[in-house]
Amino acid sequence: MTQRRSHQIGTGLFILLGFTALGYLATQTTSLANYRQGPTYALKARFTNIGQLKLRAPVKVAGVRIGSVTDIQLEPDRLEALVTLAVDRRFNQLPDDSAASVFTSGLLGDQYVALKPGGSPDMFKDGDEIILTQSSVQLEELIGKYLVGSGDSPARKPEEAKPADPAPATPDPATH
């Protein structure tokens, strides 16, 4: 009987451990982790082309996530994309001449908004608009441009396409 009891306790502990692991995986390693963030402030940015940018895409500075995309609208008069970003309040030291770009993680990864800090002494406040923006770079466009431009052997295309990229594809500190 005592053995049976120890089995029951062991089973309980095992189930607890399993559900802890499941809870951890589900909330800490998935997009759910992004919902559960502290107080944020909003920034807006206009882009002529946002590529495949999606809601909840990360906003990063120096490759580190500081917020997410909360809204994407098309402005009817200007026909530009108006993207709203929610930035963590802890990062309220962003100079108001910082530039926003839509980048791709890796060669083929998901897209995100990268903020490149400027040098202004004034900081962004809630609801400000980021003036300096750079639209998404379309891989297809690059390839097309390149093919028309030089008409070189298509076999060398991937190697040539990479340096043409205006910014390093990944702002990864380890590769710099």
Place this chain on the structure above:
Amino acid sequence: MSEKRDSGSRLGDGLAQVGALGLFLLQVLAAIPRSLRYFAETVRQIFFVGAMSLVIIITCGLFIGLVLGLQLYEVLSRFGSTASVGTVVAIALYRELGPVITALLFAGRAGTSITAEIGLMRATDQLAAMEMMAVDPMAYVVAPRFLAGIVAMPLLACIFNALAIFGSHLVAVSWLGLDNGTFWSNMTGAVDVWTDVMNGVWKSAVFGAVVTLVATFQGYTTAPTSEGVAYATTRTVVYSSILTLVIDFLMTAFLM
């Protein structure tokens, strides 16, 4: 007794086995309502198939994570995409590697012991004795182990995945110097709860059913000799591994 006839009828034997396994599944399902009165037995079996498999699952999970971290960092750095190490590790684990490797380890650790245990019960007339005491071995012996497999396997797979994520983080961040925030933010940006994490959970529940079904079937129908039990144990590992991989492909291709 000619050799040719034996190999010729092997396909037929295989089909007969699959059919018998299907019938056995129906019997097990029918016995589940009756097995609810032996709930304590199911709890005990979760301990045996689940908790007792923890050591191997934790060890293998950790090392798979370490190796994945190393390999992916190396490969992804060729494309300048080391930031996605966490993402690739997580998606590969949640969708495929976690459920499948856990199922294979589970077949070797828990499946074999289920077959050997039930086979020995058959060989020593314990199953017949239960029948004679008006206790249905389907409900008392087989169904609790089947249910325990379905419960324990997803939990084991989650523990395996958590350890593997930990291992890959250890290699990529602590050892190779990838930025911690990059590792996590890329992962959380790309991994979805339903299509990745829960997908793997459903899969491993099915694998848990497959492995314990094969294991209980082999034990229940074993030739009642020590040699028969030995063969049945081997067959459990072989058949449940194959069946797991086939069903994995079918589920991935048609259901997910």
Place this chain on the structure above:
Amino acid sequence: MSAISTSHTDELVRIRGLRTQLGSKVIFDGVDLDIPRGRVTAIMGPSGTGKTTLLRHITGQLVPDAGEIVVDGHDLSKLDRNALFDLRERIGYLFQNSALLTDFSVFENVAFPLRQHARLPEELVRNVVLMKLQAVGLRGAAELMPAELSGGMARRVALARAIVRDPTLLIYDEPFVGLDPIALNQVVKLIRVLNETLGLTSIVVAHELSAVSRVSDEIYLLAAGRVAAHGTPQELVRGATDWTRQFFGGEADGPVPFHYPARDYAADLGFAQVRP
């Protein structure tokens, strides 16, 4: 326990025209047999004649190819699983190889049928189990595991388990094997006492003629798929037919073949030419 039901017939088990084939071997070829209520009936026969198989038929573990088996008024072929299990709850069965559940202690093995079918207070379960273990002389071994028992002890534990619910019908498959003379005497007495005090019906399969003649009221001698002889122990020992003389006398030659059916011995050894 619900005791003997008030059926008119005075036999608890009635078998008519039993035919069974296992693999290619015909085990029974028209067996008629009655087990009277409240008596001890012994079934004897050479090894491999199908005594265990007969017991498996009586308890519905094995379905015969033909013939009728009626137990306590129920035709087994017409019972569904639940009804069969209800019937089995009133049958105690001692397996030839004990068949103790290896996961459980001696105490839990004997308590198993009680726990499965009756919600009894723990105190009562304990008392009943210890009483039955006392009857087989193993009360002191209650906490041992089956692996820690000798073969003879395991058989006595299995006996305690078979009688723990005070069944209507008790079936013993070779209860005397592996017992020392003291334990054997005790088991012989126990079978008689259970039979007389509780009015049980018992079926004993055994080879030991002396023990069988002390314990049983009637003997069936099975051989070659049929009932070879039937009567009280005295009748069988005295009224010498070829079958009984050979079987009880232990002679190798006679109507009962000592050898399992086989090819010609000389041919098997290669002394004679086998025609293609």
